[in-house]
Amino acid sequence: MVALSLEREAPAPRDRAARAALTSRALVVLLIVVSVLSLGTGAAGLSLFGMARDLISGEGLSQRDQVILMDIRLPRLAMGLLIGAALAMSGALMQGLFRNPLADPGIVGVGAGAGLGAVLAIVLGGLLPVGLAALVGTHLVPVAAFLGGWASTLLLYRVATKGGQTSVATMLLAGIALGALAGALTGILVYLADDTQLRDLTFWNMGSLAGASWAKLGASLPLILPVLLLSPLLARGLNALALGEAQATHLGIHVETVKRLAILGVAAAAGAAVAVAGGIGFIGIVVPHLLRLATGPDHRYLLPNAALLGASLLVGADMIARVIVSPAELPIGIITATIGAPVFLWILLKRRGLGGL
Amino acid sequence: MLEVSSLSACLSGRPILHGINLTAAPGTVTAIVGPNGSGKTTLLRALTGDLSYAGTARLNGHEVSETPARRMAAIRAVLAQSTQLAFPFTVDEVVRLGLTSGVQTEGDNLPGRALEKVGLSGYGPRDVQTLSGGEQARVHLARVLVQVWEPVTHQGPRWLFLDEPVAALDIGHQLTVMTLARAYADAGGGVVAVMHDLNLSAMFADHIALLLDGRMLAQGAADTVLTDAHLSRAYGCAVRVNAVPARGPWLVPQAMAG
Numbered sequence: 001m002v003a004l005s006l007e008r009e010a011p012a013p014r015d016r017a018a019r020a021a022l023t024s025r026a027l028v029v030l031l032i033v034v035s036v037l038s039l040g041t042g043a044a045g046l047s048l049f050g051m052a053r054d055l056i057s058g059e060g061l062s063q064r065d066q067v068i069l070m071d072i073r074l075p076r077l078a079m080g081l082l083i084g085a086a087l088a089m090s091g092a093l094m095q096g097l098f099r100n101p102l103a104d105p106g107i108v109g110v111g112a113g114a115g116l117g118a119v120l121a122i123v124l125g126g127l128l129p130v131g132l133a134a135l136v137g138t139h140l141v142p143v144a145a146f147l148g149g150w151a152s153t154l155l156l157y158r159v160a161t162k163g164g165q166t167s168v169a170t171m172l173l174a175g176i177a178l179g180a181l182a183g184a185l186t187g188i189l190v191y192l193a194d195d196t197q198l199r200d201l202t203f204w205n206m207g208s209l210a211g212a213s214w215a216k217l218g219a220s221l222p223l224i225l226p227v228l229l230l231s232p233l234l235a236r237g238l239n240a241l242a243l244g245e246a247q248a249t250h251l252g253i254h255v256e257t258v259k260r261l262a263i264l265g266v267a268a269a270a271g272a273a274v275a276v277a278g279g280i281g282f283i284g285i286v287v288p289h290l291l292r293l294a295t296g297p298d299h300r301y302l303l304p305n306a307a308l309l310g311a312s313l314l315v316g317a318d319m320i321a322r323v324i325v326s327p328a329e330l331p332i333g334i335i336t337a338t339i340g341a342p343v344f345l346w347i348l349l350k351r352r353g354l355g356g357l
Numbered sequence: 358m359l360e361v362s363s364l365s366a367c368l369s370g371r372p373i374l375h376g377i378n379l380t381a382a383p384g385t386v387t388a389i390v391g392p393n394g395s396g397k398t399t400l401l402r403a404l405t406g407d408l409s410y411a412g413t414a415r416l417n418g419h420e421v422s423e424t425p426a427r428r429m430a431a432i433r434a435v436l437a438q439s440t441q442l443a444f445p446f447t448v449d450e451v452v453r454l455g456l457t458s459g460v461q462t463e464g465d466n467l468p469g470r471a472l473e474k475v476g477l478s479g480y481g482p483r484d485v486q487t488l489s490g491g492e493q494a495r496v497h498l499a500r501v502l503v504q505v506w507e508p509v510t511h512q513g514p515r516w517l518f519l520d521e522p523v524a525a526l527d528i529g530h531q532l533t534v535m536t537l538a539r540a541y542a543d544a545g546g547g548v549v550a551v552m553h554d555l556n557l558s559a560m561f562a563d564h565i566a567l568l569l570d571g572r573m574l575a576q577g578a579a580d581t582v583l584t585d586a587h588l589s590r591a592y593g594c595a596v597r598v599n600a601v602p603a604r605g606p607w608l609v610p611q612a613m614a615g
Contacts, residue, residue, distance in 0.1 A: 015482075016447070099443035239450075240457050242443040246407045251504065252430025252458030297444030 020301035023294055027308035031081070034312045034319070038077050039069070041319050076212040079220075080315040083209070083277045086224040086269040088310020089231055091284020092303055093269075096238035097262040098172060101292065104284045105270035108175030109156060110149045112182035114274035116189075117148020122200050123189045141275070146223065149271025152178055153263055208331045209277055209318050216276045223272035227265045228307050234258055234265070235299035242297065280333045282340025283310050290343075358382055359404070359516070359547060364412035366403045373399045374571045376412070381564060383514030383547040386538055388558035390551075391568035392592050397551045398438065398520055400568065404549065405435045405518050417513050430458040433516035434504035438524070438551075440497050442485055448472065448496050449481035455503030467506055471499035476533055494525045498534060508546025517541055519550040523557060535561045559583055559606050567591055579605045 040048035051069070054061050061069065090110075095103045105111050121144035128140075156178055160171035190201060237258035240248035248255050273280070287310045288302060295301050317335040324330060359381040366374040374396045381387040389397045402408040406421050406429055414421045417432055434455070442451070452468040472478055475495040480488070485496055498519075505515040517538065523531040531554070538548045539561050552558045558565055559579040566576040567583075569591045575582045583606040588596040598608040 016450075101444065236457055240454055242446065243440055243451075243454065244437070246402075246405075247435070247437055247440060249407070249426045250405060250430060250435040251454060252427040252460070254426055292444065296450065297446055298450060 016296045016298065020295040020305065024305055024308065027305055027312065031308055031312045034315045035077055035081070038080065038315050038319050039073050042073060042322055075214050075217055076209055076318070077315060078217050079209050079212040079276065080318045081311040082217065082220060082224055083273045083280065084283060084311040084314025085228055085307040086273040087280060087283040087314065088287035088306040089228055089303065090266045090270040092288040092306040093231060093262050094266050095288055096241060096299055097259060099242060101289060102285065105266055106281060108171065109152050109178035109182060110267055110270045111274055111279065112179040113152025114145040114149030114271045115279065116182040116186050118145035118275065119186045119189045119201060120144055123193045123197050145275035146271040149274060150267050152182065153267035157263055208333070210329060220272040220276045223268045227269040231265055232300065232303050234262055235303055238262070238299040278333065280314070280336050282336050282344060283314060286340045286343050287313060358417065359549065360413070360415045361404065362413050364403060364410050364414055366399055366408055366410040368399060372571065374403065377573055379566055379573070379576065381547055381549055384542055384545055385563040386542045386548040386550065386561055387564040387566060388550055388552045388562035389566045389568065390555060390558055395568040396571040397568055401518060401520050401551050416516065427458055430504065431460040432513070433518055434501040436498055436501045436519045436522055438520040445484050445486050447481065448477065448483050448485055451485050451496055452499045452503055455500040458504065467503050471502045474502060474537060475499045476530065490525045491527060491530060495530065498522065508541050508544040514546055516547040516549065519548065521551050521553060524553060531557060555583060555608060583608065
């Protein structure tokens with residue numbers, strides 16, 4: 001991993017600031033490298049050198065190459081970058097909000113709620129009136145998944161908020177219950193599904209960027225981009241929140257506003273990501289962890305760097321997914337889980353030495 | 358000026374505080390004392406805006422429950438009984454959180470000077486989570502000091518609200534911290550502290566408020582509040598107060614009554 005050092009002694013804050021800036025630059029370089037590699041990787045044997053040669057010699061790309069590049073690889077790259085950044089950012093936001101480095105949208109039921117929405121659309125979508133079905137078209141599953149994630153977040157917030165105060169503990173527990181409920185309802189729907197639907201469900205569930213298209217990108221961008229751009233504004237509030245809600249308030253933070261915005265950001269980014277790419281796990285937990293080890297927990301650096309590293313990591317994982325069983329491809333969720341779960345366990349083992357989570 | 362009148366408060370629907378009246382002037386240290394469960398911390402939470410209350414509690418003329426967090430943060434800082442940090446921040450990063458409200462500007466190495474005051478010079482780069490309980494308590498005190506560094510600004514006096522500031526400290530650092538609080542008051546700021554140690558309270562506080570079962574049992578100068586009768590009633594054990602010359606009341610608990 002570029003620019004990540006895992007020293008035990010925490011670096012001084014000024015060093016940390018400098019190191020965070022350095023890390024940002026390294027992550028941008030990593031992002032560019034991974035992106036270029038990704039464009040040159042795939043089943044069609046379209047090489048970067050070949051494309052560069054064609055472009056430089058003035059011949060231009062062949063029509064086949066152009067189609068592969070513009071309609072397949074570029075939208076896929078863009079989706080990978082966007083979804084990766086969204087997953088890492090939503091994880092970092094959620095962890096700051098819950099004051100727990102192991103929190104993740106998947107844990108508070110946002111992922112499960114979005115999943116229920118998607119499954120609902122896959123299994124019962126055929127029952128929609130023809131006119132409406134034509135109107136939403138291929139957007140049905142993404143839109144339903146986003147609505148499911150959003151609804152579960154709102155419901156969760158209602159349950160966990162009393163007198164304007166949100167209890168993080170209640171919210172976590174309610175999230176677990178909500179996730180179980182969404183899982184049970186999803187189970188019923190899966191039971192009802194026919195063979196074709198089951199196949200769709202399985203692939204959606206494992207997570208994939210295979211269906212990437214400019215249209216899907218267009219559907220998720222308006223949800224994810226504002227979160228990526230505006231989240232850093234919450235950094236100071238989330239830093240103060242690390243002391244606890246009361247003490248953050250004593251420091252002059254309007255805690256309820258910070259919490260509401262963070263929840264909204266998480267629902268938008270994670271819901272949209274689940275909607276277009278299915279269940280891609282571990283990015284949201286692993287990326288912020290690695291960055292905390294490298295540059296400390298200050299959200300002013302953590303949030304933007306998480307977006308950068310998340311984007312690179314997902315595009316990298318997608319590249320592996322495409323070449324490892326070429327010309328077929330693995331669902332990307334399998335890759336991120338294979339890489340992410342051991343890293344997660346390793347983090348747990350290291351934390352165990354420090355006493356508790 | 359802190360003006361509390363007829364303040365009552367509940368925790369989970371159970372009444373804890375009943376008709377508390379209390380006035381604390383800037384330039385003084387007020388100690389809130391009383392046995393466990395007497396409502397000391399609940400009173401402090403009401404005064405710092407953490408808990409809704411009936412009655413009034415005005416700080417520099419602002420009703421605490423109706424004043425936005427940002428404005429309150431400009432005139433008072435609060436040291437909690439204990440703080441569980443969620444992430445491995447360094448000492449310096451935590452102390453800098455005192456600058457969050459943006460009211461107190463960084464100035465001339467303010468975090469470094471605050472750390473020096475609490476006896477933690479050179480601890481800046483250390484991970485707070487690896488420090489001892491007493492050291493962590495002092496880190497947070499430094500953060501609180503940074504938040505309201507000047508005891509008096511053109512907007513009036515500023516305040517320190519401290520919940521058991523010396524509970525985790527050894528005797529040397531207890532004196533360090535109480536001396537800091539005293540100096541803050543002497544420079545024109547106000548200090549309100551929940552205290553368990555009656556002797557330290559007697560040594561450093563101008564005004565002592567003794568709570569029992571959510572009611573004010575007695576308040577005033579140390580020698581009028583810390584009497585055998587009051588303390589025996591409040592703490593349910595025999596206490597003998599002796600006057601140490603020039604230091605006011607001094608007491609030791611008596612293991613055996615009589």
